[in-house]
Amino acid sequence: MRRKLLTILLSVLIVLSMMPLQSASAYTLEGYTWEDPTPVTYWWDTTITSATSRACWQNGASAWNNATSRVSFSYNSNYEVYLGATNDDNISWDGITALYASGNTITSADCYLNEYYTNGYSSAKRQSVSTHELGHVLGLGHSNGARIMNPYTDSRWDTYGVNTPQTDDLNGINAMY
Numbered sequence: 001m002r003r004k005l006l007t008i009l010l011s012v013l014i015v016l017s018m019m020p021l022q023s024a025s026a027y028t029l030e031g032y033t034w035e036d037p038t039p040v041t042y043w044w045d046t047t048i049t050s051a052t053s054r055a056c057w058q059n060g061a062s063a064w065n066n067a068t069s070r071v072s073f074s075y076n077s078n079y080e081v082y083l084g085a086t087n088d089d090n091i092s093w094d095g096i097t098a099l100y101a102s103g104n105t106i107t108s109a110d111c112y113l114n115e116y117y118t119n120g121y122s123s124a125k126r127q128s129v130s131t132h133e134l135g136h137v138l139g140l141g142h143s144n145g146a147r148i149m150n151p152y153t154d155s156r157w158d159t160y161g162v163n164t165p166q167t168d169d170l171n172g173i174n175a176m177y
Contacts, residue, residue: 030140030141032104033104033138033176034071034138040137042074042079043082044084045084049083050115056126056129057111060127060133063131063148063163063164068174070174071138071177080109081109082109083111086116087114087115094153096112096133099137099139106137109136113126124157128156132151135149138173139176140173143169145168148162148169150162
């Protein structure tokens with residue numbers, strides 16, 4: 001009986017050792033951080049960025065502000081991050097971020113929503129895009145699965161229903177800040 005139980009236990013341990021682990025990997029790809037991420041200030045040009053996109057950016061900023069006190073976003077005309085929008089069917093992305101850095105310190109960023117796609121999304125799905133892009137602003141890289149930093153909107157939102165930072169995303173923020 002003991003031998004049989006030991007054999008079963010050993011078999012279970014072998015199977016478990018072969019299973020992939022869910023690691024906190026959202027923060028492993030970018031390598032850049034803000035000197036002081038409380039707050040990271042943002043601004044948009046109201047003549048270019050629609051009210052729908054502005055609301056989307058506000059919802060994404062609120063999602064981060066509500067998830068952790070280690071980082072925050074604040075609207076300010078003296079800004080570090082420009083949040084904008086475009087409407088272009090010739091590009092494949094629904095959101096994109098460009099980071100600018102001095103060494104490993106982020107100094108500014110530009111983010112855009114592509115309204116060609118996002119205008120057809122629900123407000124929750126649009127928030128998934130903006131929260132994801134603001135994760136890049138904070139220095140997070142892509143990570144697959146049920147995480148805000150999943151690079152694919154159809155997976156991140158349509159499959160997992162994620163539009164706020166998840167545990168892995170927050171583990172990345174905690175490791176960086």
